[in-house]
Amino acid sequence: MFTAVRSGHLAAVLGLVDLLGIPRGTKAFRTGITHMSLNLTVVILFAINFAVRAGQDYEKASVFGFVLSLIGLALLGASGWLGGKLAYRYGVRVADEQTQREGFTGR
Incomplete structure (x- = not known):
């Protein structure tokens, strides 16, 4: 977990x-x-989710914790899509064309 x-x-x-x-x-x-x-x-949702589930018995699933997980995963998916948009559509932190060309030369 610490890693x-x-x-x-x-x-x-x-x-x-x-x-x-x-x-x-x-x-x-x-x-x-x-x-x-x-x-x-x-991050905040999953921290709350952890706190909600930490003191519970593992045999009883928390509906609230499950809903928090679903919301967190949906937001994470949307964020990942936006991250892809930043890199692949807007070119944020992507090498310029000359640098990319140098990476595909045979030398």
Whole structure:
């Protein structure tokens, strides 16, 4: 679990660095803010979910915890889609064409 938490922190820091490199007032920046907000919401939802389920008996499933999981997963999916849009449509943190071309040469 601690490795996943550390990886999440690293991804958040690098994502913030990427976000700060996007010009303000652009579609890409607004998409990045939405992506970040959804990710923070997901973290909060799963922290609440953990707290709700932590003291429960494993044989009794919590309906509230299950609903929180479904909402969190739906938001995470939407955030992932926005992250893909940032990279593949807007080219955020993607190498320029010359650098990409150099990666496909035979040398």
